[in-house]
Amino acid sequence: MTGFRTLDRVDLKGKRILLRVDLNVPVENGVVTDATRIERAAPAITELAGKGGKVILLSHFGRPKGRDPKYSLKPVAAEVARIIKRPVRFADDCIGEPAEGVVAAMKPGDIVCLENTRFHPGEEKNDPAFVAELAKLGDIWVNDAFSAAHRAHASTEGLGHKLPAYAGRTMQAELEALSQALDHPQRPLAAIVGGAKISTKLDLLGNLLDKVNILIIGGAMANTFLLAQGKGVGKSLVEADLVGTAREIMVMAKATKREIVLPVDAVVAQKFEARAPSRVVDVDKADGADMILDIGPRSVEQVVSVLARSKTLVWNGPFGAFEMEPFDNGTVEVAEAAAELSEAGELVSVAGGGDTVAALNVAGVADRLTYVSTAGGAFLEWLEGKALPGVEVLRVK
Numbered sequence: 587m588t589g590f591r592t593l594d595r596v597d598l599k600g601k602r603i604l605l606r607v608d609l610n611v612p613v614e615n616g617v618v619t620d621a622t623r624i625e626r627a628a629p630a631i632t633e634l635a636g637k638g639g640k641v642i643l644l645s646h647f648g649r650p651k652g653r654d655p656k657y658s659l660k661p662v663a664a665e666v667a668r669i670i671k672r673p674v675r676f677a678d679d680c681i682g683e684p685a686e687g688v689v690a691a692m693k694p695g696d697i698v699c700l701e702n703t704r705f706h707p708g709e710e711k712n713d714p715a716f717v718a719e720l721a722k723l724g725d726i727w728v729n730d731a732f733s734a735a736h737r738a739h740a741s742t743e744g745l746g747h748k749l750p751a752y753a754g755r756t757m758q759a760e761l762e763a764l765s766q767a768l769d770h771p772q773r774p775l776a777a778i779v780g781g782a783k784i785s786t787k788l789d790l791l792g793n794l795l796d797k798v799n800i801l802i803i804g805g806a807m808a809n810t811f812l813l814a815q816g817k818g819v820g821k822s823l824v825e826a827d828l829v830g831t832a833r834e835i836m837v838m839a840k841a842t843k844r845e846i847v848l849p850v851d852a853v854v855a856q857k858f859e860a861r862a863p864s865r866v867v868d869v870d871k872a873d874g875a876d877m878i879l880d881i882g883p884r885s886v887e888q889v890v891s892v893l894a895r896s897k898t899l900v901w902n903g904p905f906g907a908f909e910m911e912p913f914d915n916g917t918v919e920v921a922e923a924a925a926e927l928s929e930a931g932e933l934v935s936v937a938g939g940g941d942t943v944a945a946l947n948v949a950g951v952a953d954r955l956t957y958v959s960t961a962g963g964a965f966l967e968w969l970e971g972k973a974l975p976g977v978e979v980l981r982v983k
Contacts, residue, residue, distance in 0.1 A: 599638035604724035609645035663699035681719035717744035730754025733961035735976030746979030763957035772897035780805030780903030804905035820876035851882030880906030881916035901937035925954035938965035
C-alpha cells in the first residue's frame, strides 16, 4: 500500500507493540452481544503475537466520565481471548504501576489488554503528558482502529508522534478498500446515499458529486428531493427547509453531467409500524395521509440496472425503514443484487456506516460485498473528503 507505513518490513520480535484496536462493542450484563469488531481485529492481534511481539491492546469503551466499572474492558478482554483462542492478561489501568507491572512481565508472543483509555481525561484531550505515559509502555505503535481514526485522541493519534507508527492489517485493508473505491475507482462509479436526513449528509453529497458518475438517493432523504421536484410526499419525513439545497444539488449535478437517480415509485403506509397495511404508488401519487417508507419495485429495478452498468459502488445509508417488515424489501433486494455482481467480479462494492451495516446484515449479504466497513463516523468523514487524524499520522512523510 503506497503512502502509509505498514508492518511489511518491521522486525517485531521481542518488541512491545502498543496496538490500538476498537473494542468499543455492545455489552449487556457483562456479555459481548456483537463481536464483529473483535473478529475483525483478531488476525492482526494473532499475527503480531505470532511474530514474537509483545502485544499490548489499547482501546476506549463507551463514554465514561472518569473511572466507572460499568465501562471496564475486562469482560471484553475475556471475549478477545475466547475469539483468538489465546490467553489475554488484563491490566486494571492503562498507565502507571498496574500497566507497567503487567507489561514488564510479558514474554514474546504474550497478549495484554489495558483498561479503558477514556478513564483518563488526557485521552480525549490528547494531552502530551498522558501520551508520554502510554508511550513508556511500548517500542512501536500500531493503529488498527480505522473506526476511531477521525478522532485526534492520545491513543488514536498522539502516540504516532512519540513512537514509530504503523498501520495495522485491518486499517491497511480499510485504507486499500476505500482508496480503491473513491480515489482510483474503475468507472462508472455509483454511490448510494440513503438515511433520514440531508442535513447530516450535505458535505458527503457535495464531495461525492465531485467524484461519482451516478448518485443514487434513497431513504427519507429522497423525499426532500422529490418535494424539490414539486411532487407530493404526503406525511412522509421531509426536511422542508432544505428543499432549496436539494434543488441546488440537482442543478449542480446537471451542470457537471452527473446522473442523479431518485425513486419512481414507493411503498406507502398511513402508520409507521410493523406490517401496517401498505401499498405501492408512483412517487407523485402519495396522498395526504401517506408516509413513504420504502422504494417500490420499479425503483428497485432502476437501481439494480444502474449497478449492472457500474464498475464501483460506494454505499452509505438504507433505502427505507429497513428495521421493520415489509419496509426492508427495497434495501434487501438492492443488497442482493450488489452481492451477486460483486461475487461475479463485475462490481467493486464498498459499504459502511452503522445503519448500512445493520441493513446488510438484515439482508444477509455483509460478507458478500467487496468490503464492508464497521466504522461509522470515520467512514462518513472519509467519504466527505476530510483528513482523518489517526490516518494522517501514518502517512510516509
